[in-house]
Amino acid sequence: QLQLVESGGGLVQPGGSLRLSCAASGFSLEYYEIGWFRQAPGKEREFVATINWSGSTTYYADSVKGRFTILRDNAKKMVYLQMYSLKPEDTAVYFCAQKVYTGNYYSLNSYDYWGQGTQVTVSS
Numbered sequence: 001q002l003q004l005v006e007s008g009g010g011l012v013q014p015g016g017s018l019r020l021s022c023a024a025s026g027f028s029l030e031y032y033e034i035g036w037f038r039q040a041p042g043k044e045r046e047f048v049a050t051i052n053w054s055g056s057t058t059y060y061a062d063s064v065k066g067r068f069t070i071l072r073d074n075a076k077k078m079v080y081l082q083m084y085s086l087k088p089e090d091t092a093v094y095f096c097a098q099k100v101y102t103g104n105y106y107s108l109n110s111y112d113y114w115g116q117g118t119q120v121t122v123s124s
Contacts, residue, residue: 002026002113004034004096009118012086020081020118022096027113030074033099035111036081038092038120047106049081050099059105064090086122093117 008020022034035050049060049070058070069082079096097111104110 004029004098004113004115006094006096006115006118009094009120011121011123013124014087014122016086016122018083018086018120020083020094020096020120022079022081022115024077024098024113028077029079029098030072030077033105034072034079034096035099035105036070036079036094036096037108037111038090038094039117040089040092043092045095045108047108048094050105051079061106083120086120088122091120091122093119 003025005023005025012018031053033052036048037045038048039045047061048064049068051058051070051072055072067085072079095114095117098113099110100112101110
């Protein structure tokens with residue numbers, strides 16, 4: 001089964017940092033564009049960041065620009081989301097997914113092979 005697996009979530013205080021990891025199961029993700037999305041309770045899943053296969057091109061949601069960094073290590077077949085200066089409004093389940101379809105990089109419909117997500121809670 002083709003799937004991505006997220007890890008690294010947890011409870012962190014406002015202003016803190018976390019690094020999320022995304023690994024592939026059943027395929028090698030180093031050839032594909034990978035995106036991070038998040039879903040807060042009662043809200044729709046939203047785009048966070050995306051990175052192309054080589055790591056040369058990245059895009060971010062305005063809400064995380066300057067605080068989050070998406071990066072990848074193709075030798076380790078991993079994609080990461082480094083999060084700094086976390087805010088309570090960053091609390092959500094974070095998902096990674098592979099961009100499979102043509103379409104906008106920020107659209108959920110462009111992605112597949114979603115993982116189960118990892119919970120990030122920002123609270124004092």
